[in-house]
Amino acid sequence: MSTTPVKVAVTGAAGQIGYSLLFRIASGALFGADTPVELRLLEITPALKALEGVVMELDDCAFPTLAGVQIGDDPNTIFDGVNHALLVGARPRGPGMERGDLLEANGGIFAPQGKALNSVAADDIRVTVTGNPANTNALIAMSNAPDIPKERFSALTRLDHNRAISQLAAKTGASVTDIKKMTIWGNHSATQYPDLFHTLVGGRVAAEVVNDQQWLESTYIPTVAKRGAAIIDARGSSSAASAASATIDHVHDWAAGTPADDWVSMSVCSDGSYGVPEGLISSFPVTVANGTWSIVQGLEIDDFSRGRIDATVKELGEERDAVKGLGLI
Numbered sequence: 189m190s191t192t193p194v195k196v197a198v199t200g201a202a203g204q205i206g207y208s209l210l211f212r213i214a215s216g217a218l219f220g221a222d223t224p225v226e227l228r229l230l231e232i233t234p235a236l237k238a239l240e241g242v243v244m245e246l247d248d249c250a251f252p253t254l255a256g257v258q259i260g261d262d263p264n265t266i267f268d269g270v271n272h273a274l275l276v277g278a279r280p281r282g283p284g285m286e287r288g289d290l291l292e293a294n295g296g297i298f299a300p301q302g303k304a305l306n307s308v309a310a311d312d313i314r315v316t317v318t319g320n321p322a323n324t325n326a327l328i329a330m331s332n333a334p335d336i337p338k339e340r341f342s343a344l345t346r347l348d349h350n351r352a353i354s355q356l357a358a359k360t361g362a363s364v365t366d367i368k369k370m371t372i373w374g375n376h377s378a379t380q381y382p383d384l385f386h387t388l389v390g391g392r393v394a395a396e397v398v399n400d401q402q403w404l405e406s407t408y409i410p411t412v413a414k415r416g417a418a419i420i421d422a423r424g425s426s427s428a429a430s431a432a433s434a435t436i437d438h439v440h441d442w443a444a445g446t447p448a449d450d451w452v453s454m455s456v457c458s459d460g461s462y463g464v465p466e467g468l469i470s471s472f473p474v475t476v477a478n479g480t481w482s483i484v485q486g487l488e489i490d491d492f493s494r495g496r497i498d499a500t501v502k503e504l505g506e507e508r509d510a511v512k513g514l515g516l517i
């Protein structure tokens with residue numbers, strides 16, 4: 189086993205997602221069985237006692253890869269020297285809310301956390317925002333961390349990507365491993381666009397395999413885009429284990445890279461590709477090599493996809509303008 193632990197910060201560590209996520213990280217799911225991890229767990233002061241209980245449980249697992257745990261309520265202490273920051277802590281939405289309704293409540297969390305990361309994180313820091321509204325929260329953190337390269341910030345659309353694969357597998361009878369090159373474009377919101385025109389099922393274009401534009405528009409896209417709300421409706425609280433699992437997938441692939449025949453969806457800072465205005469944190473198809481993502485280039489975008497991408501990107505622009513109005517960026 190390597191001797192230098194990777195320092196991983198998790199915010200909102202005493203929350204629902206934290207309760208699934210921490211045990212996966214501690215057991216080596218991010219970087220493998222040969223890489224020890226040190227957990228740095230941030231919570232608000234009233235949640236620290238509950239977090240102490242979670243740490244007792246982590247101790248009780250005796251994970252060989254867990255090199256240490258530090259907890260606290262001060263981001264400047266917890267983020268000191270961290271290599272990965274998983275920003276999960278935020279208020280989740282309840283029934284009847286859209287994620288955008290959380291902008292003001294949660295936006296205020298990400299400006300101070302961005303500043304703290306800017307001051308004390310390791311030089312190779314990589315930031316993944318899960319807390320909603322994830323894309324715009326990542327934009328806030330990035331805008332408040334001017335010394336960290338913009339490409340080190342990302343937001344989670346991997347849960348949408350995984351949902352899109354699972355729904356497509358159910359429709360086509362294929363196994364999830366037969367499905368490659370899924371793309372979620374845009375915002376982690378009801379406007380997101382799961383694109384079946386570049387996805388492959390057993391090597392064939394998914395939209396052609398399905399061959400049913402009505403299903404695609406009226407069933408598939410809304411089912412994927414509104415899955416979070418369906419889970420809130422069924423469970424009474426928002427998805428947690430699947431969100432933790434997707435967060436693991438996202439950070440794992442950012443570190444380990446993507447296979448030659450596939451790509452993943454990540455929300456990253458736009459360089460203007462596919463007409464997405466530069467600087468927005470938008471979901472794209474990306475490949476990853478040596479810890480660096482690249483937006484897949486050269487995909488043909490037909491009129492249907494263009495309209496969907498434009499709509500979700502418009503919403504991201506509106507969210508950016510709203511947080512600008514609140515003085516958060």
Ligand SMILES: NC(=O)C1=CN([C@@H]2O[C@H](COP(=O)(O)OP(=O)(O)OC[C@H]3O[C@@H](n4cnc5c(N)ncnc54)[C@H](O)[C@@H]3O)[C@@H](O)[C@H]2O)C=CC1
Pocket residue numbers: 199200201202203204205206230231232235276277278279280281297317318319320321322344345347348376426427428431
């Ligand atoms: N991007 C995605 O795909 C998904 C995102 N989410 C979002 O993840 C976030 C967390 O969800 P849950 O764990 O279910 O919520 P939760 O309410 O169970 O836990 C959130 C935790 O964050 C903590 N917290 C609040 N402010 C904080 C701060 N300033 N610093 C550190 N910790 C703070 C709270 O004390 C709480 O323990 C929500 O915003 C939710 O909407 C949830 C599912 C999927």
Ligand SMILES: O=C([O-])CC(=O)C(=O)O
Pocket residue numbers: 280281287320347415416417419420426427431
């Ligand atoms: O829907 C929510 O509020 C939680 C979430 O982001 C998801 O499950 O996709």
